[in-house]
Amino acid sequence: MTEGGCLDYLTIQSVVDNEEVDQAAVEHLAKCSACKEQEKEIRSIVIYANQLACEEKLPAEFYKRLSDDLTYKPFPALLFALLMFATAISSAYIIEPGYFYWWLTVGMTSTIGLFMDAFFELLYFGFNTEPVWIILLLAALVLVEVIALSGIKRLEGVVK
Amino acid sequence: MKNMVEAHGDSVYHLALRYTGNRNIAQDITQETFLKAFKGIKSFDQNRPARPWLLKIAGNLCKNYLRDNREIPVEHIETIEKPDQSDPEQLYINQESENELIRAVKKLPDKYREVIMLKHVIDLNYSEICEVLGLELSLVKNRLYRGRLILKDTLMNQGGIIE
Numbered sequence: 001m002t003e004g005g006c007l008d009y010l011t012i013q014s015v016v017d018n019e020e021v022d023q024a025a026v027e028h029l030a031k032c033s034a035c036k037e038q039e040k041e042i043r044s045i046v047i048y049a050n051q052l053a054c055e056e057k058l059p060a061e062f063y064k065r066l067s068d069d070l071t072y073k074p075f076p077a078l079l080f081a082l083l084m085f086a087t088a089i090s091s092a093y094i095i096e097p098g099y100f101y102w103w104l105t106v107g108m109t110s111t112i113g114l115f116m117d118a119f120f121e122l123l124y125f126g127f128n129t130e131p132v133w134i135i136l137l138l139a140a141l142v143l144v145e146v147i148a149l150s151g152i153k154r155l156e157g158v159v160k
Numbered sequence: 161m162k163n164m165v166e167a168h169g170d171s172v173y174h175l176a177l178r179y180t181g182n183r184n185i186a187q188d189i190t191q192e193t194f195l196k197a198f199k200g201i202k203s204f205d206q207n208r209p210a211r212p213w214l215l216k217i218a219g220n221l222c223k224n225y226l227r228d229n230r231e232i233p234v235e236h237i238e239t240i241e242k243p244d245q246s247d248p249e250q251l252y253i254n255q256e257s258e259n260e261l262i263r264a265v266k267k268l269p270d271k272y273r274e275v276i277m278l279k280h281v282i283d284l285n286y287s288e289i290c291e292v293l294g295l296e297l298s299l300v301k302n303r304l305y306r307g308r309l310i311l312k313d314t315l316m317n318q319g320g321i322i323e
């Protein structure tokens with residue numbers, strides 16, 4: 001309450017908002033015209049602002065959409081990255097064992113950073129990509145590898 | 161999970177609807193709110209009410225949306241379903257004054273708008289608003305009062321219908 005016994009504006013606002021206030025405040029408001037005037041003013045803006053309330057319901061299919069999103073499991077990324085890695089290595093071995101041994105000894109030490117980076121990129125990629133693209137990419141990788149290694153063989157005269 | 165959506169989905173949706181003025185975006189925000197909530201449910205104290213927590217997530221998403229889409233005019237805001245709108249003339253008057261109101265709310269500084277939204281869109285009480293916004297009771301009361309005053313001044317300057 002203010003010094004003159006009248007209510008402060010926050011108390012009057014609390015009354016308008018149906019919040020808990022002292023019984024004395026309620027009693028004062030009931031008989032003080034100055035406070036009542038202020039109450040009327042606050043109430044008018046409250047009633048106006050209450051137009052912001054809405055009645056709309058979420059569409060019926062909302063819950064289904066949400067649970068679909070929650071149960072969506074991305075293609076197992078780790079498996080995908082391992083698969084790519086294993087395919088690259090095993091196809092290298094099948095096409096040309098010599099290069100595979102070279103890579104395991106000299107090549108791997110010099111390019112290990114590159115391979116680790118590639119591995120994590122693939123892992124990230126696996127989380128965000130549809131399986132069909134992953135399989136296509138895998139096939140493309142093997143194809144590139146076959147072409148590249150066959151090219152090297154031809155260059156070095158392994159294939160006549 | 162279904163219970164949580166059934167109990168609080170509409171409140172979250174209403175808040176998003178008033179912030180964005182667009183049903184599709186409001187549904188997206190509601191969806192994202194629940195996705196975030198379910199991901200963070202382990203860190204949430206299950207003994208506490210879920211509504212303030214959900215509204216806090218939703219409010220932040222809405223504010224991010226507004227920050228990135230400041231220029232949406234009120235004319236592009238979709239008409240929102242309200243009760244008792246059978247009389248077309250009354251519907252027109254209501255829609256006009258509602259648009260005035262939305263224009264005025266859009267002009268409010270963030271700190272007042274968030275309190276006004278929680279009070280008038282969701283009808284939260286003071287202590288719930290405190291919980292959603294992490295503010296002291298006195299600050300909530302003050303911001304609500306200041307926000308309403310600014311709203312009233314803005315409406316009067318716009319030549320709005322308020323008396």
Ligand SMILES: [Zn+2]
Binds near residue numbers: 007035
């Ligand atoms: Zn008084």
